[in-house]
Amino acid sequence: MKILIQRDQLMNSIQNVMKAISAKPTIPILSGMKIEATSEGVRLTGSNSDITIESFIQKEEDGMVYIQELVPGKVVLQAKFLPDIIRKLPESEVEIESDDQYNVVIRSGHAEFKLNGQDPEEYPQLPILETDNSFELQTDLLKTLIRQTNFAVSTSETRPILTGVHFKLEEDYLELVATDSHRLATRKIKTDGDTNGISFSNIVIPGKSLSELNKIIEDTQDPIHISVSDNQILFKTKNIHFLSRLLDGNYPETSRLIPDQSKTEVKVNSKELMQSIDRASLLAKDNRNNIVKLVTKAQNQLEITSNSPEVGTVEETLVTDSIEGEELKISFNAKYMIDALRAIDSDQVSIHFTGAMRPFIIRPEEETEHILQLVTPVRTY
Amino acid sequence: MKILIQRDQLMNSIQNVMKAISAKPTIPILSGMKIEATSEGVRLTGSNSDITIESFIQKEEDGMVYIQELVPGKVVLQAKFLPDIIRKLPESEVEIESDDQYNVVIRSGHAEFKLNGQDPEEYPQLPILETDNSFELQTDLLKTLIRQTNFAVSTSETRPILTGVHFKLEEDYLELVATDSHRLATRKIKTDGDTNGISFSNIVIPGKSLSELNKIIEDTQDPIHISVSDNQILFKTKNIHFLSRLLDGNYPETSRLIPDQSKTEVKVNSKELMQSIDRASLLAKDNRNNIVKLVTKAQNQLEITSNSPEVGTVEETLVTDSIEGEELKISFNAKYMIDALRAIDSDQVSIHFTGAMRPFIIRPEEETEHILQLVTPVRTY
Numbered sequence: 001m002k003i004l005i006q007r008d009q010l011m012n013s014i015q016n017v018m019k020a021i022s023a024k025p026t027i028p029i030l031s032g033m034k035i036e037a038t039s040e041g042v043r044l045t046g047s048n049s050d051i052t053i054e055s056f057i058q059k060e061e062d063g064m065v066y067i068q069e070l071v072p073g074k075v076v077l078q079a080k081f082l083p084d085i086i087r088k089l090p091e092s093e094v095e096i097e098s099d100d101q102y103n104v105v106i107r108s109g110h111a112e113f114k115l116n117g118q119d120p121e122e123y124p125q126l127p128i129l130e131t132d133n134s135f136e137l138q139t140d141l142l143k144t145l146i147r148q149t150n151f152a153v154s155t156s157e158t159r160p161i162l163t164g165v166h167f168k169l170e171e172d173y174l175e176l177v178a179t180d181s182h183r184l185a186t187r188k189i190k191t192d193g194d195t196n197g198i199s200f201s202n203i204v205i206p207g208k209s210l211s212e213l214n215k216i217i218e219d220t221q222d223p224i225h226i227s228v229s230d231n232q233i234l235f236k237t238k239n240i241h242f243l244s245r246l247l248d249g250n251y252p253e254t255s256r257l258i259p260d261q262s263k264t265e266v267k268v269n270s271k272e273l274m275q276s277i278d279r280a281s282l283l284a285k286d287n288r289n290n291i292v293k294l295v296t297k298a299q300n301q302l303e304i305t306s307n308s309p310e311v312g313t314v315e316e317t318l319v320t321d322s323i324e325g326e327e328l329k330i331s332f333n334a335k336y337m338i339d340a341l342r343a344i345d346s347d348q349v350s351i352h353f354t355g356a357m358r359p360f361i362i363r364p365e366e367e368t369e370h371i372l373q374l375v376t377p378v379r380t381y
Numbered sequence: 382m383k384i385l386i387q388r389d390q391l392m393n394s395i396q397n398v399m400k401a402i403s404a405k406p407t408i409p410i411l412s413g414m415k416i417e418a419t420s421e422g423v424r425l426t427g428s429n430s431d432i433t434i435e436s437f438i439q440k441e442e443d444g445m446v447y448i449q450e451l452v453p454g455k456v457v458l459q460a461k462f463l464p465d466i467i468r469k470l471p472e473s474e475v476e477i478e479s480d481d482q483y484n485v486v487i488r489s490g491h492a493e494f495k496l497n498g499q500d501p502e503e504y505p506q507l508p509i510l511e512t513d514n515s516f517e518l519q520t521d522l523l524k525t526l527i528r529q530t531n532f533a534v535s536t537s538e539t540r541p542i543l544t545g546v547h548f549k550l551e552e553d554y555l556e557l558v559a560t561d562s563h564r565l566a567t568r569k570i571k572t573d574g575d576t577n578g579i580s581f582s583n584i585v586i587p588g589k590s591l592s593e594l595n596k597i598i599e600d601t602q603d604p605i606h607i608s609v610s611d612n613q614i615l616f617k618t619k620n621i622h623f624l625s626r627l628l629d630g631n632y633p634e635t636s637r638l639i640p641d642q643s644k645t646e647v648k649v650n651s652k653e654l655m656q657s658i659d660r661a662s663l664l665a666k667d668n669r670n671n672i673v674k675l676v677t678k679a680q681n682q683l684e685i686t687s688n689s690p691e692v693g694t695v696e697e698t699l700v701t702d703s704i705e706g707e708e709l710k711i712s713f714n715a716k717y718m719i720d721a722l723r724a725i726d727s728d729q730v731s732i733h734f735t736g737a738m739r740p741f742i743i744r745p746e747e748e749t750e751h752i753l754q755l756v757t758p759v760r761t762y
Contacts, residue, residue: 078692081663088660104693110700111660115693279469279492282462311459312485312496319491 001037001073002097005057007108009066010094011086013044013055016240019212020046020053021079027124029076034123035096036074041067045126046079051209052126053216054241068093075102076118085113129234129243134227135169135195139237140219142226145176146210148187148343148371153207154180164204166251167233169195177254178207179374183336184254184359185343188370200228204251209244216240258361258374262352264296264325267365268318270349274341276304276316281334283308291378292334296323306334321348321365330356331380337362340373382418382454383478386438388489390447391475392467394425394436397621400593401427401434402460408505414463415504416477417455422448426507427460432590433507434597435622449474456483457499466494510615510624515608516550516576520618521600523607526557527591529568529724529752534588535561545585547632548614550576558635559588560755564717565635565740566724569751581609585632590625597621639742639755643733645677645706648746649699651730655722657685657697662715664689672759673715677704687715702729702746711737712761718743721754 017033025031025048034045041058059067075098086094089108098104102117146165154162159181166177172195175188213235217224225236235242280292284306292306300320307313330353341349346364353360362373398414406412406429415426422439440448456479467475470489479485483498527546535543540562547558553576556569594616598605606617616623661673665687673687681701688694711734722730727745734741743754 081692084663085660088656088663090656090660110698111657112696113660113664113693114696116691275469275471276492279466279471279494282465282469283494310497311462312494315493315495317491 001035001075002069002071002095003037003042003067004069004093004095005042005067007086007089007092007094009057010042011083013042013057013239014082014086016055016216017044017046017053018079018083019216020048020051022048023080025049029118029122030124031079032076032118032123033079033082034074034076034120036120037070037072039070039072041070045123047124047126050206050245051212052241052243053212056239056241058239069095073098074120075104076120076123077104077115078118081115126243127232129227129229129232132196133198133200133229134225135191135198136223136225137174137191138221139217139224140221141189142224142235143214143217143219144345145174145187145189146214148345149176149178149185150207150210150214151339151343152178152180152183152185152373156180161204161247161249161251163208164206164247164251165210166254167203167205168201169203170199170201177251179254179257182333182376183340184257184374185340186254186372186374202250203228203233204247204249205233205244206247213242213244216242257359258372259352259354259358262325262354262361264323264328264353266296266302266320266324266351266353267322267348268302268320268351270341270344270346272318273302273349274338276302276318277334277337277341280304280306280314280316281338283311283314284334289378290334291331291380292337293329293331293380295330296328325353326355328353328356330360331378332360332375333378336375340375343373344371382416382456383450383452383476384418384423384448385450385474385476386423386448388467388470388473388475390438391423392464394423394438394620395463395467397436397597398425398427398434399460399464400597401429401432403429404461406430410457410499410503411505412460413457413499413504414460415455415457415501417501418451418453420451420453422451426504428505428507431587431626432593433622433624434593437620437622439620450476454479455501456485457501457504458485458496459499462496507624508613510608510610510613513577514579514581514610515606516572516579517604517606518555518572519602520598520605521602522570523605523616524595524598524600525726526555526568526570527595529726530557530559530566531588531591531595532720532724533559533561533564533566533754537561542585542628542630542632544589545587545628545632546591547635548584548586549582550584551580551582558632560635560638563714563757564721565638565755566721567635567753567755583631584609584614585628585630586614586625587628594623594625597623638740639753640733640735640739643706643735643742645704645709645734647677647683647704647732647734648702649683649730649732650702651722651725651727653699654683654730655719657683657699658715658718658722661685661687661695661697662719664692664695665715670759671715672712672761673718674710674712674761676711677709706734707736709734709737711741712759713741713756714759717756721756724754725752 036043091109095107104115104117106113168175177186227234295303302318304316348365350365359376417424425436472490476488485496485498487494549556558567608615676684683699685697729746731746740757
């Protein structure tokens with residue numbers, strides 16, 4: 001194998017693929033990165049027990065030449081040092097060459113690295129996901145959907161199924177749900193008939209996989225293709241293949257958790273509410289429970305307070321757009337509320353309470369998008 | 382006490398003073414910040430066993446009004462939460478008020494923090510350094526002197542005196558020396574007669590104090606006043622007093638460590654050498670010893686190599702400006718060499734070797750400043 005390649009392109013691909021490479025993998029060769037040169041370009045592969053990432057650098061793309069020289073072949077290289085080596089090379093072009101013994105030379109300017117490679121035949125054959133269950137979305141929309149839900153997955157392995165985001169595709173609606181049983185985030189979109197008539201109802205993707213995916217895919221309007229099998233999901237853009245395992249088990253029915261009526265409704269500026277809660281939680285953090293209290297007052301005002309016996313108290317008064325319904329005193333985890341408000345992305349939100357002991361929901365005031373955040377209160381009164 | 386003060390000014394002062402406040406101080410009240418309002422302005426004080434920092438916010442400065450309202454008084458406030466509280470306040474003005482019971486209220490817009498203060502009389506009386514041993518420097522020059530030497534202090538407490546930087550003022554020359562016994566950094570300047578005829582020869586300032594000082598003082602040409610007593614040193618700018626303890630003991634005589642002749646002299650571009658060594662050290666780091674080898678070659682070339690048996694080898698060829706004297710093979714710690722080159726701040730450096738087993742020295746090629754870096758080689762040949 002021999003390639004003469006643009007350093008910046010190579011660097012970008014390496015950084016993407018590194019996200020799938022673990023320092024201490026179950027199979028030793030998976031601490032390496034597979035480099036494969038074909039007549040079309042160079043493919044880098046990294047894999048761990050959860051995800052596999054392939055990044056493809058085309059020889060030429062949009063009239064730009066990224067690979068000047070290309071002799072097909074393949075090799076596996078220890079991944080740990082690669083990002084630093086490539087980043088610090090003196091010139092903008094890199095030559096990578098390997099011989100029959102998998103001795104690899106990386107050259108750039110007067111710098112020469114000789115690295116011990118490994119036999120690519122020892123690299124596990126990765127599952128090829130072939131399925132008709134395939135549809136596409138705009139890449140930036142998928143990024144938003146993940147950002148609006150993925151933060152709410154459980155970080156505890158007590159109920160492993162809750163560490164993933166539930167994807168449901170039915171009648172041209174795609175719905176994502178995540179919950180750690182204290183709060184819930186859900187977003188639903190119409191898929192505009194791009195789903196080829198397919199549907200699925202029990203796809204649960206590990207939250208960690210989605211976090212890595214969101215770091216790699218770009219904020220573009222280009223389509224991302226999504227294919228689903230029984231135990232895997234593949235996200236495909238022009239240059240990246242991202243394969244994740246799915247979580248086993250049935251995702252709980254969450255729709256019954258969402259109250260269908262409310263007793264108190266508050267309309268308020270999202271950013272002002274977020275900042276007030278953030279300040280109130282400054283002292284609450286000292287207790288490690290991070291609880292703030294919210295009380296409705298006359299003249300459309302909210303009082304937000306918290307206290308830490310040793311340090312002191314915080315009191316915020318916030319003027320809302322409107323408060324309708326019953327008076328309310330409620331306590332909740334400040335972080336859950338801030339996460340929810342941040343995910344909603346709306347200047348004005350409406351919050352629907354059903355008493356101090358029942359979960360409450362937060363939606364954009366102008367509901368043009370089907371997004372809903374639910375937070376369970378904490379009993380303090 | 383009552384003050385109405387600009388948030389940004391207050392924030393800046395708090396951040397400076399926080400650098401002297403430890404989370405777990407020996408005396409509990411030192412986890413607090415002392416706030417003192419006088420008719421001239423507000424003084425904040427923080428202190429730990431090594432340093433004391435006072436920051437003063439004048440009521441008015443250069444025609445700007447920083448404090449709109451001022452009722453004298455003082456109080457001690459738990460420091461841990463202060464930076465976050467002040468940073469996140471909604472308005473650009475902050476009101477701070479305390480009563481006889483040291484209950485403190487911080488108000489800004491609709492936010493109100495009630496904090497439990499402490500009696501300022503319980504705050505230790507800080508030593509007032511009055512001495513005639515005082516001189517001044519340009520602040521930015523002091524910053525440079527510290528940056529060029531302080532990195533070389535020892536981090537081990539085996540010989541505590543080596544954890545500090547030795548300051549020597551004699552005949553209008555100020556000299557700083559730091560060494561961890563593997564490398565040495567020294568810089569000497571002429572003080573242009575601003576030293577009031579004073580001299581000292583055994584002032585050793587803890588490296589950690591100098592690191593904190595360098596974060597606080599600004600890169601200006603304004604003077605910084607330096608006063609020295611037997612066991613303390615005070616750095617004074619317009620708004621900051623920075624007091625540090627001195628280290629006990631005699632600093633070793635270091636001048637005899639510096640070779641006065643050389644057998645091989647290399648003149649080379651500093652940045653190119655630094656980058657070559659940095660690349661060569663990428664694999665060397667795997668051994669945890671970080672050793673690179675340097676070999677002089679024909680045609681004014683240097684070969685820089687390192688190897689890690691498991692990973693591979695790196696080889697760099699560097700064209701120098703000149704190599705004079707004996708041929709040389711030498712090994713050294715890459716980090717020491719990179720630190721030294723970075724401190725020198727010169728495009729071209731000259732390196733003076735006295736054989737593979739003797740310390741070598743690095744100087745700017747155009748010696749307009751008295752700076753010298755010394756590195757002890759490692760025995761590998």
